[in-house]
Amino acid sequence: MRADHFRALRRRLPLLAGSVLLAVSLPAGAATPTATTAPAASAASVATLDASLLAALGLAVLIGGAALYISRINLRLRQSIADSRSAEAALRPLSTAIAQSPALVVITGPDVRMRYVNPRFTEITGYSAAEALGHNPRMLSSGLTDPASFRDMWEHLKRGESWSGEFINRRKNGELYWEESHISPVIDGDGRCTGYVAVKLDITARKRAEQAEHARAHVLELLARGAPLPEILEAIVRGVEAGNPEMRCSALLLDADRKRLLTGAAPSLPDFYNAAVHGLAIGYGVGSCGTAAYTGERVVVEDIQSHPYWAPYRDIARQADLAACWSEPIRSSGGEVLGTFAIYHRHPHRPTPADIELIEQSAKVASIAIDRTLALEALRVSEERHRLLAENATDVIWTMDLQGRFTYVSPSVEKLRGYTVAEVMQQGLDEVLTPESAAIARDGLTRGIAAVASGWPFPVFRGELEQPCKYGGTVWTEVTTSGIYNAAGEFIGILGVSRDISERKAAEARISYLAHHDTLTNLPNRTLFADRLEHALTQAERDGSDLALMFLDLDHFKPINDSFGHAVGDLLLKEAAHRMQACLRAVDTVARIGGDEFVVLLPAVGSEDDALLVAEKIRHALDQPFAIAGQTLEISSSIGVAMYPAHGSDAVGLARNADIAMYFAKGNGRNHVQLYHPALVKLSA
Template structure:
């Protein structure tokens, strides 16, 4: 049948049933119609079972915010009817009793002579889980940046995963120095008798999930402990601990060495979903960062102890200067580190060792020390970090410990000290900072850095008098790719999309990953005129829309076998807010951009919408 021959009712029904997201109609607080996508999301109920029921009838008794489902439904319907639109989060229950979180949009529409509520559902379970993982990951990275002890960080990792899913019991086991036995790193939720029984177990094939994973270097998934051959020696122990499944992932160093294992247990036999495997991999990577950093710190402590024992052949640089800061002695270690012979250094000013940034740091430390004035205070050791020049053009980081030398009258006759190379430590600290403020998949700024960039953008707008803009982007047709080809394909597409986004904007602009398949772009220094700024933002948004709508060719490995190339097409819905100065807060700007993006979704997707409200 051609479109021209369709009646209005037929057109409505085709559009209604053709939407991939659930759509329902509410009248007087009860459902009067729904599409097939609604029934699919609810897990097998029929339309006749849904019609004439209330939202509370297909929901748990209480919502996550503590209100009863009946009270919250009545309140949200009232808001939508009063304000013409309302969006909120809601917990529904499937036919099998499992619960899932949705984002609901309510819009009053007139059908004939009656007003009904057009109701749109969007499953946000995965998005919320990704947000919770990002919060957990950021917390762990903060502990790393704060130099917390390894046991504290490992327990934080384990408890963080357990909070993501209360059915999970997690452990981190560490290989001993010989690489033959596993020791408990963190296992707060497993019984003490179980932890004692497996302490220092020798790894090998058939030594449970963790012993096998540590020995083979491969992930080991045991769905049912009671029947799996790897668990035969420990069946009674596992039964006593009420453990039914164990999935173990090797924790590898940056060079590929197995450091230990991260494992997830369940009380009952349980097969992992793809999202569970993704969680295991990401968590094992976090643990590897913590363990490697601890090993590096331990090596540094050993190095310091060695220095105290050995002076002549010290790895650190020992040096002396006169009162004018000209070098009078430098140990052979300097030649090994920087490439300069002692005769090329002695007699030269100490500042010649440093880069311009290092000189500035040293001068500031000296100014602060001089301001103290007290001879006793000036006799104390000072400690600072500075970049040093090398003969081959490289720069290295050094940690300097220095003190003044006084004559009998209390006058400074010179200085002496030690310089220790800390380039690897600085590199690791920078890596931790990078992980704390950037998305690990796309390397784009994460939410935390986005808020900082947006704050700077708002302050710059106030100073310059120019408008700026925020774009909220959500990829259309992304979920079917994950469903058909798995998270590996989705991750590849997100990496390509991030690269296309960066190529579509200027260096002064910011592209951030907000979560899942959502991105945020901040455009800076547009124009003093709002209309001109809106036009500029529109041009950039159209450039982005065209770039992200181009086909994606994704090379995917299937079960470790031959790679396949998948062509996928997805579009993008974009919400844009143009603003000036900082008279509004960041949350409002992002909320408006998000709401405008959803308006683009509701108007057919693959669209750009501008926020038209008052700022």
């Protein structure tokens, strides 16, 4: 009977499984329902057996189901953990790259509050991650960035587009810095913006170098064209302020008695302050500038309100919002104090070594301008004073008829050109002047003849003409001519005076050269290179030819410069420049535009492959060891190449893309040549 019962039980098991929870949940002592048709005595025993078996089987089913469920959950957990570990392994290199990146990385939420900053953020800004997270990046704003840049940025980001631009920000310690920012919105699958990612580079050194070079070239150009001293001094002052927006500068001059300060240039200081300084008597303890002019030594006042030199001037300094003043004496080439160059700050400020170098260099440039102006003024006064008395003893006086034949030449011509008077008297215009100058003189003579024939006075001529010398070479002269008239007022000839201006022309040529060349390497500078690039682009557009623009950065130069000193670094730069020139054609140009940054122009290049071949040639040349000052030094180069017209139709576009390619080459291990292609923009971002 028990066997039959078990067979029946197996048939009933599917129906019983559903009631297991009910069975095991009955209270202790409660009756279990049984069949009512069985005999009473046997029904009791069967009921007891049924209850035991049902409870046991129900518990077994429950445990088995739970085990199966737990097994499946465990399998899913193991798979999820494996997937997470795989994803984590894939992301670990990216996380390490971001953490160790030389670029500053910021990630914000849609509310533009910072949620992540990498370690470089702290290095550049001075703010720790704890201080930055939860704040808007505007906490770094200096207030000096053009508002139009922010408007342009948000216009792009709101359209879901990336944006690139530059900001002037302020570090935690108050210092300003420039950054190049590449910002992209993060868009989810539903097209909603969930945040922003910004990758930024500290370009302070580059911007200051560019601005310093621009200011220097501008000042040299002003010197070359003989601009007035106030204009030159203002250019020096504005150049320093442009590269250092937190500074306000002044150039003061000593009066003729060397006892009082006169305003030379101070465009950013208040008028009432300049008026108070103008005419101030110099002396020990008379502010920073008065003391510097009196002692001939640099005076650094970090806090005007607490320094005894400024006790009488604290109120006016406070009104002018001036809190620190450093003043450097401007000295002539002979060491005489000519004035002062001063740098002011709105807050108490201690100068860094770079600040000291800046004020020294600014004073030296001002010295050149003042020396030159004083020399020219002294020359003018001297010429005016002695012109009649000296009878132009050093000038050549001559007369000529309308046929261009000399009728008189003073003896000083032999000192000027080496020819005797008798020899010069037999020379025509083509022998007295170089071909270019002879054409100018002949044109003037023709116009003079026409004027006299028409009854007009012979026109006065003043110009610079080049004359050949007997023993080779030429001499530049300033020639002035006028008509000669007899007592009846009739024209009878031409009176001319030729003055030797060779030294002046040489000085002008030198100044012009300095205005367009790097003084260390003698390579073209940014100004001359830009002119050549524009000319090459015009020629390429006209001819339908290609050209290549390369941006080159020396790898590992800074450690060498820091370890062995600037003297060795300068020799290395000069040798590197020489090697680059040796790799180029005569029509090509290599220019130095920064500390260890160069650009190369290849006009009329055949193809991208030709340009890359030249770039590789340069890279290989710079990859060879340098023997400098008894040391064997090794550097390499990262070169970015952009082609016209494929990668840009103008100078700005080509330069930007060549720069992007160069930074990509540097970021990919350095010692590498990279041709620009559009994908680099996204990779760089």
